[in-house]
Every structure is written in C-alpha cells, then in structure tokens.
Amino acid sequence: MSKRDYYEILGVSKEADAGSIKSAYRKLAMKYHPDRNAGDKTAEKNFKEISEAYEILSNSEKKQAYDTYGHDAFNQTGGGFSEGFGGFGGFSDIFEDFFGDFGGKGQQKREQKGQDLKYEIDVDLREAYVGIKKEISFDTLVRCDSCHGSGSEKGNGLKNCGICGGSGRTRASQGFFTVERTCSACGGAGQVITDPCGTCSGEGRTRKNRKLEVNIPAGVEDGSRIRLSGEGAVGPNGATPGDLYLFVSMVDHPIFQRDSVNIHCNVPISIVDASLGGSVEVPTVSGGKAKVKIPAGSQNGDQFRLNGKGMPSLRSTSFGDMIISLLVEIPKNLSENQKRLLKEFNNELTQSNNPESSGFFSKVKDFWDGLT
Secondary structure: OOOOOHHHHHOOOOOOOHHHHHHHHHHHHHHHOHHHOOOOHHHHHHHHHHHHHHHHHOOHHHHHHHHHHHHHHHOOOOOOOOOOOOOOOOHHHHHHHHHHHHOOHHHOOOOOOOOOEEEEEEEOHHHHHHOEEEEEEEEEEEEOOOOOOOOEOOOOOEEEOOOOOOOOEEEEEEOOEEEEEEOOOOOOOOEEEOOEOOOOOOOOEEEEEEEEEEEEOOOOOOOOEEEEOOOOOOOHHHOOOOOEEEEEEEOOOOOEEEEOOEEEEEEEEEHHHHHHOEEEEEEOOOOOEEEEEEOOOOOOOOEEEEOOOOOEOOOOOOEOOEEEEEEEEOOOOOOHHHHHHHHHHHHHOOOOOOHHHHHHHHHHHHHHHHHO
C-alpha cells in the first residue's frame, strides 16, 4: 500500500513555510493525540502519520529530499537521498542527542525559547551625538491574554504526555546505540493540552503589534547592533521570549560627513579670503560654533583639525575630531568691470605668486624638449 503524501497529511501546500507547517502539525497532533483518544486505533494511526510527516517537512534537508524524490528518498533500496539511519535523521541529529544524554541534558524538559527579532532603526547624526530614547512599533508574538500563556482554556488542562511519560524525551535503538531525542508529540515540554485555549488554539501566544521605548546610546554608528534581552517573540506556551536586536541605520546629514568618531565638513571660502587670509565661522555637530583662522595663501583642499569636536566614542568618554576642508570657490557670472580688474591683477602676478604653476610648466617644457 502506497504512503500518503506528507503535505496532504498535514493539510498544507508545498509552498507552505516552516511556521505554517508547524502550526498545522500542532493542531492535528492535539486532535489525534493518544491521551485524548484512548483506545482509538484510527486516531493512533493518524497521530503516527502526522508525526512522521512533520519530522520530514520540518527539516529543511529532509524536506528538499522529499520534494525531489518523494518517499523513495527515505527508503534504503530507493533512489535519491538516503538517511542511512532509518527515520532518525542524519549523523548530526543522532550524535547531538546521543552525547547530550551523557551530561544528563537528555533528562531535562526542553523549553522552546521564543524567536529572536531584528529591527532596523533610523538614527540621525544629532541623535547619535547626544543619545536618545525612541519609541518603535513592531508585530510580534506575545503571551496570550486569555490563557496567560498556558495554552489551556481553563488553565488546568495540562497532563503528562503519554508518549514520553512527561520527560519530554523519547528513546529508540539504532544498531549499537540508544538514541534519545526531543519528543515530537509534546515538543519537549513533557505535557500536552487537553482543552486548548480558543483564542490561541493552544499555542499560549498570539500575534500583536507592540510598542516599545528603546534607548539609543551616544556614539552609535551605521551598522551598530543593540541587543535587548527578552524583548523578542514569546515562545510556545508562554516560554521564555527571544531577544530583540536593533540594527542602526545612520541618516545622511546635509553638512557633516562621518568617519568613525571623526566628523568632516567642507567649507567654501572666496578666492580673496584664500589669498589674503581671514577667518570663517563653522557649525559643530554638538550644535555650537567654532572660528577657524584661514592663513593667507590657503589652497583648495587644505585641512584644519579641531580636536575633540567630533563624535563621542561608544565605548569610552573620549571624542573624535572635526576636520575642516577648504573649498576655494572660483567666482562665476563676472561683470565686464570684474573681468577687467582680474586681467589687470593677472598681469601683475609673478612666478613667486604662483610657485606651483611655474614649477609645473617648467617641468612640462623640459619633458617636451626631451622628446626632440
């Protein structure tokens, strides 16, 4: 007699994700669990089929093999992928469970911790400088209000799992080994729910939009990761929540450019100020002002460093520097009188006024002379 399709058994499509497969399994396992159907051979048969289907489809490698080769993937004489150890997975599954038993770990009920969550948060330069509290909003799994996370409608509908006897673990002989693994019937909890909560279907958790105020410390950078312990999704049946990870995304600033703890700022000055010297007032990232002296004869791209005017360090009390780069602006849209004055000015220039130009063109002349 041919085996039924695993997707058909769980009532899901081939495109179903891991969460949908798990949810379908839990509902069917609860319906046909031997503890709720004592003496019912049909229910027992259905439960075994459900458990077998879930064991394959919940494992990405086994699922891929099944999608490619069907049931032959797990037959020793069939084509395609063969596990080699019957229905107990590959070497990694066996030895993980086997060696886990030596330390007594196998005797403990395993609580299935909730999923970790990732949240990308936008932070501007000013916020990163001073540090800030921000409210974020995200969808997550929270403890069910109706059953307070127990999964039981009345709160007392929990009983020891009949498959593992309440240990959360099952044993099976595989050749020379006795392999212990998490009970597939109760998920390692050691207990099953006989009266599932109508709100959460026995999951002990529901999906809601949650608001949370988070602290962004001063000095964070683009890509900084902030871990908020226990603020992730709640685990099944009110189990310990996972963690929430904030990933910082820095917003571009219209004036400043950031390089780690240092701040760069391009400051335009006139050709007159560059030639004669002067001073310019520049903003700082702290919100203040700083006066920068421009020496006579300053060139485009010259830099000045303002010590301690940069960003705070995330891991110390020190500050970076602010680096000012001069942009000597060449005037445009000149009047006829301005053009005349510039020509007169140019006629007054000597080699000592433009040493770089004089040196460059002297080298060019020598280069051309060497070609003849």
